[in-house]
Amino acid sequence: MKNWAPIEWTIGLRFLTEGIMQTVFILTGIAMGVGVIVFMSAMLSGLQANFIKRVLTSQAHIQIIPPDEVARPLRSSSGLIEGAIVQRPSQRILSIDQWQTIRSAMKARPDVITVSPTATGSALAIRGDAARSITLTGMEPELYFQIVRVPDYIVAGAAKLESDDILIGTELAKDLGAAVGDKLNLSTASGATQVLTITGVFDLGNKGANERSTFVALRTAQSLLGLIGGITTLDITVTDIYAAETIAQDISATLPVQADSWIKTNAQFFTAVRAQQSSNTLIRSFVGLSVAFGIAAVLIVSVIQRSKDIGILRAMGTRRGQILGVFLIQGGVLGFIGAIIGSSLGAGALFLWHGAARQADGTELFPLMLEPSLFVVAAAVATLTGVAAGMAPALRAARLDPVEAIRG
Amino acid sequence: MADVLKLEQIRKFYNAGTPVETEVLHGIDLKLAAGEFVALMGPSGSGKSTLLNIIGLLDRPTSGTVSINGQNTAGMSDSEMTALRGHTIGFVFQYHYLISAFTAAENVMMPMMVDHGRRTDAMQDVAYGLLADVELTRWRDNRATNMSGGQQQRVAIARALAMNPSLVLADEPTGNLDSVSADGVFDLMRRINTEHSTTFLIVTHNLDLAMRCDRILDVIDGRISGQEAAEAENIPGSRAVAEPLSPA
Ligand SMILES: Nc1ncnc2c1ncn2[C@@H]1O[C@H](COP(=O)(O)OP(=O)(O)OP(=O)(O)O)[C@@H](O)[C@H]1O
Numbered sequence: 045m046k047n048w049a050p051i052e053w054t055i056g057l058r059f060l061t062e063g064i065m066q067t068v069f070i071l072t073g074i075a076m077g078v079g080v081i082v083f084m085s086a087m088l089s090g091l092q093a094n095f096i097k098r099v100l101t102s103q104a105h106i107q108i109i110p111p112d113e114v115a116r117p118l119r120s121s122s123g124l125i126e127g128a129i130v131q132r133p134s135q136r137i138l139s140i141d142q143w144q145t146i147r148s149a150m151k152a153r154p155d156v157i158t159v160s161p162t163a164t165g166s167a168l169a170i171r172g173d174a175a176r177s178i179t180l181t182g183m184e185p186e187l188y189f190q191i192v193r194v195p196d197y198i199v200a201g202a203a204k205l206e207s208d209d210i211l212i213g214t215e216l217a218k219d220l221g222a223a224v225g226d227k228l229n230l231s232t233a234s235g236a237t238q239v240l241t242i243t244g245v246f247d248l249g250n251k252g253a254n255e256r257s258t259f260v261a262l263r264t265a266q267s268l269l270g271l272i273g274g275i276t277t278l279d280i281t282v283t284d285i286y287a288a289e290t291i292a293q294d295i296s297a298t299l300p301v302q303a304d305s306w307i308k309t310n311a312q313f314f315t316a317v318r319a320q321q322s323s324n325t326l327i328r329s330f331v332g333l334s335v336a337f338g339i340a341a342v343l344i345v346s347v348i349q350r351s352k353d354i355g356i357l358r359a360m361g362t363r364r365g366q367i368l369g370v371f372l373i374q375g376g377v378l379g380f381i382g383a384i385i386g387s388s389l390g391a392g393a394l395f396l397w398h399g400a401a402r403q404a405d406g407t408e409l410f411p412l413m414l415e416p417s418l419f420v421v422a423a424a425v426a427t428l429t430g431v432a433a434g435m436a437p438a439l440r441a442a443r444l445d446p447v448e449a450i451r452g
Numbered sequence: 453m454a455d456v457l458k459l460e461q462i463r464k465f466y467n468a469g470t471p472v473e474t475e476v477l478h479g480i481d482l483k484l485a486a487g488e489f490v491a492l493m494g495p496s497g498s499g500k501s502t503l504l505n506i507i508g509l510l511d512r513p514t515s516g517t518v519s520i521n522g523q524n525t526a527g528m529s530d531s532e533m534t535a536l537r538g539h540t541i542g543f544v545f546q547y548h549y550l551i552s553a554f555t556a557a558e559n560v561m562m563p564m565m566v567d568h569g570r571r572t573d574a575m576q577d578v579a580y581g582l583l584a585d586v587e588l589t590r591w592r593d594n595r596a597t598n599m600s601g602g603q604q605q606r607v608a609i610a611r612a613l614a615m616n617p618s619l620v621l622a623d624e625p626t627g628n629l630d631s632v633s634a635d636g637v638f639d640l641m642r643r644i645n646t647e648h649s650t651t652f653l654i655v656t657h658n659l660d661l662a663m664r665c666d667r668i669l670d671v672i673d674g675r676i677s678g679q680e681a682a683e684a685e686n687i688p689g690s691r692a693v694a695e696p697l698s699p700a
């Protein structure tokens with residue numbers, strides 16, 4: 045006992061296999077369209093994800109810093125401004141006022157994951173005759189490394205920081221001729237000096253950063269920078285990276301600090317992403333539209349070719365709704381099968397391109413991001429597009445006057 | 453016997469209300485009793501096909517009523533007419549109109565499939581039985597396009613019978629066949645008529661065949677006149693070339 049499909053399916057599928065040439069041609073068209081869309085979407089989201097990953101493993105989602113110091117003009121008792129020209133004061137290294145309170149407030153927020161206090165300032169690293177100016181970042185490794193994954197970038201030694209230890213970049217190590225285990229003499233503008241041992245060398249993938257960035261324990265930096273008990277920055281990660289800017293604005297508004305999100309500091313990137321996304325959307329819509337018109341055109345031709353079949357079907361008692369179904373199903377099936385073939389083509393092309401396109405250093409240009417959801421969405425959208433495109437031909441078929449069709 | 457078909461004052465205008473308005477049928481009254489085998493004749497353009505389409509509920513008359521098995525169809529909706537058509541009327545056309553994407557058996561099953569909404573195993577047995585009846589068992593799983601004209605017309609007859617209709621309407625069913633095939637197709641319909649008492653209304657230009665019917669109706673200029681087949685020779689305006697009546 046075979047279980048047969050509804051008659052609309054039986055007739056619709058038979059019409060498709062009967063006109064196999066038309067079916068193959070339109071399927072090729074649909075598959076190419078869907079392939080282009082899948083390829084573009086996957087590559088763009090790969091590139092974007094790669095960039096975001098790089099950014100977010102090397103900086104905090106939100107940085108809290110002390111507010112800018114501003115100079116207020118001198119006023120006389122009558123309210124008249126006496127010194128009208130106000131010079132911007134030089135920005136001293138300042139600790140965040142009552143940073144422990146702010147840290148507790150941050151930790152209490154449900155949308156915040158990690159809060160890491162850091163003390164940052166400039167210093168001079170001296171070894172023998174060589175001296176280089178560096179940025180000294182003092183932090184608590186167990187917190188800070190959750191935000192900036194320094195351990196992932198260590199190329200020699202280990203990311204271990206006691207109070208006499210320092211991590212330096214590959215460029216600085218080269219400039220100073222230093223290696224793991226060697227000692228460095230650090231001095232700061234405040235006159236403090238300390239001898240530190242290099243425990244690890246990292247490569248952040250950026251020459252400037254490898255020259256200047258150094259990491260030490262928070263206490264070490266505090267004493268070198270003359271900030272005993274103080275910190276210059278609170279680094280924060282949040283649950284939803286795209287909500288970072290809103291959260292930052294919220295923090296700035298409610299606390300006497302300045303909060304900058306990664307979205308703000310990487311504004312250029314986001315402008316580029318947005319431009320790319322809108323042009324991508326535009327291209328995808330037009331490809332989708334031309335696929336839809338292709339399906340509609342083929343089905344219209346099929347309705348005309350099969351008008352006698354439709355007429356005789358109506359004469360033998362087939363309802364208008366059934367005729368409508370026959371052609372909507374054809375549209376949907378074309379969209380669905382085209383999407384399956386197209387997704388495979390797009391994925392295949394992406395694999396080849398991923399293998400061929402390399403960055404200057406030989407690493408991948410973008411990660412392969414082929415999520416099953418992309419295929420599911422492509423198939424669903426293509427099926428719906430097919431059904432929608434089948435609407436006009438199907439209505440035409442359903443409205444066909446059987447007398448006209450048979451007389452022809 | 454009960455009337456399978458009753459037409460009362462059927463009029464049909466084409467392009468009604470426009471300057472090219474034409475009245476094709478001028479008030480036709482007609483009754484077909486169950487089990488009758490009737491020929492419909494008349495010159496080209498006289499309105500035979502128009503009448504058949506109205507009887508078959510494919511078209512509506514401009515005025516007048518069509519009753520099938522005593523059921524007046526005048527107030528029916530489109531879908532009610534479609535349902536009634538599917539259940540009570542079988543069609544055979546000059547150009548068989550088999551659906552080329554399907555086999556002979558599938559074509560015969562088609563009216564049952566669209567009625568039931570999907571295929572069942574029982575339908576295949578019915579279709580094979582009907583195809584055996586029209587002596588096409590050997591070709592039953594052939595595509596329609598791989599058969600001769602006569603064979604295709606037999607499939608079309610089997611298909612017209614699939615829903616066990618009260619009335620089969622055939623518009624020039626032999627018009628496209630050579631005389632031997634035409635004879636065969638006609639004999640087949642006559643045999644089904646006697647075996648199953650299915651009512652047939654057959655449009656034909658072939659007087660020989662018409663005279664083997666119970667009755668001949670003549671449509672001339674949208675009016676109908678009918679007599680027993682035996683009197684056909686005396687119809688005014690019937691074929692001048694009609695051969696002498698051979699004894700029945
Ligand atoms: N859709 C239509 N619009 C306008 N006139 C039509 C239409 N259909 C048929 N006619 C006209 O109605 C008249 C009858 O046509 P019909 O097809 O019923 O004739 P017929 O008797 O079947 O002729 P034939 O023997 O050639 O098949 C003809 O004059 C035809 O031109």
Ligand SMILES: [Mg+2]
Nearest residue numbers: 500501502623
């Ligand atoms: Mg005709």
